[in-house]
Every structure is written in C-alpha cells, then in structure tokens.
Amino acid sequence: MNRKRSLVRPAVAVAAASAAALVLAACGSGEDGSAEHSGHTAASASAPASQGRHNAADTAFAQGMIPHHRQAVEMAALAASRAGSAEVKKLAQDIEKAQAPEIETLSGWLASWGEDVPAEGAMDHSAHGMGGMMTDEDMDRLEKASGKAFDTAFLDMMVEHHEGAVEMAETERADGAYGPATKMAGEIVTSQSAEIERMNKLLGKG
Numbered sequence: 001m002n003r004k005r006s007l008v009r010p011a012v013a014v015a016a017a018s019a020a021a022l023v024l025a026a027c028g029s030g031e032d033g034s035a036e037h038s039g040h041t042a043a044s045a046s047a048p049a050s051q052g053r054h055n056a057a058d059t060a061f062a063q064g065m066i067p068h069h070r071q072a073v074e075m076a077a078l079a080a081s082r083a084g085s086a087e088v089k090k091l092a093q094d095i096e097k098a099q100a101p102e103i104e105t106l107s108g109w110l111a112s113w114g115e116d117v118p119a120e121g122a123m124d125h126s127a128h129g130m131g132g133m134m135t136d137e138d139m140d141r142l143e144k145a146s147g148k149a150f151d152t153a154f155l156d157m158m159v160e161h162h163e164g165a166v167e168m169a170e171t172e173r174a175d176g177a178y179g180p181a182t183k184m185a186g187e188i189v190t191s192q193s194a195e196i197e198r199m200n201k202l203l204g205k206g
Contacts, residue, residue: 057175132164
C-alpha cells in the first residue's frame with residue numbers, strides 16, 4: 001500500500017505541473033490570440049486621446065469641416081434625381097462616399113477632446129459664405145434645377161465649396177498639432193484638389 005501511495009503522489013505532481021504549464025502557455029499565446037485582440041479593442045477605443053494632444057487649430061478644423069462636409073453631402077445627394085450627366089452623378093457619389101465617413105471621424109475626435117460637436121441641421125447659417133459654404137439662396141436654386149442647368153450649378157458651387165475646404169485643410173496642416181487631423185487635412189487637399197480639376201474639365205474650363 002505504501003508503495004502504491006508513493007507512486008501516486010509523483011503522478012499527481014506531474015499532472016499538476018502539466019496543468020500549470022498549459023495555463024502559462026495559454027496566457028502566453030494570448031499575444032497571438034483572442035486575449036490580445038480584446039486588449040487591442042480596448043486600446044483602439046481610446047486611441048484618439050493617445051495619438052497626441054490637440055490644439056485650438058485642430059478644434060477649429062473639426063468644428064468647421066463637419067458642417068462644411070454636411071453641406072457637400074447634402075448637395076451631392078441632390079444629384080441622384082436632378083443631374084443630367086452620368087459624370088456629374090458619379091462625381092456626386094464619390095464626394096458623398098468620401099466625406100460622410102470623415103464627418104463621423106471628426107465628430108469622434110471632438111467628443112474625445114471634450115469639445116462641442118456641431119449639431120445636425122445647424123448648417124451654420126453664420127458660416128454661409130465662409131470657406132466656400134453655400135447660402136440658403138444657393139441651395140434653393142440648386143434644389144429647383146434639373147438636367148444641364150443642375151449640372152452647371154452643381155459644378156460651379158462645388159468647385160467653390162472644395163476651394164474653401166482646401167483652404168481650411170491647408171490651415172490645419174500648418175497650424176494643427178493632432179497627427180490624425182493634420183493627416184486628414186493633407187488627404188483633403190490632395191483629393192479635393194483633384195476633384196476641382198475634374199469639375200473644371202466638366203465645365204469646359206480645363
């Protein structure tokens with residue numbers, strides 16, 4: 001009996017050691033497994049706050065670009081039923097596809113910074129005429145147009161609108177401190193400058 005007990009004890013010890021090793025291995029494998037992924041998820045949620053401090057220029061850029069983008073998306077949405085040219089419709093789709101997600105990103109930054117996010121619909125009558133923003137009269141005229149008249153009005157207005165956005169983005173690139181915001185600003189300069197050239201060609205100006 002004593003001999004049997006002495007054989008059992010080492011077996012139990014080996015099993016315990018094996019279990020412990022498995023636990024440690026599982027913890028270690030978390031680097032490539034779900035444990036790490038959950039950690040990345042938590043980290044990504046707080047990412048905006050950890051990518052550098054923002055300054056007043058970053059806040060002004062985000063708060064100004066949100067209503068600016070909203071108006072561009074509103075203008076682009078009109079093209080689906082009013083534009084006469086397939087090229088204008090495609091351009092409008094591209095504008096909406098690019099700018100709608102940026103509105104969400106800009107809003108997220110402001111929220112993470114504890115800054116005010118411009119309210120929906122506050123299309124910022126005070127901002128009309130600034131940064132290429134269209135006035136209420138401009139928007140009414142665009143809504144009432146169709147076919148070739150819409151295409152011309154849309155392209156003329158959107159060129160001016162884009163020029164305002166490029167100017168705002170250039171200011172952010174020069175004065176901003178928040179890395180992701182200055183990166184977005186650079187992308188806006190590149191993409192909207194290309195779209196300005198594209199629209200001017202459709203207008204016969206390039």
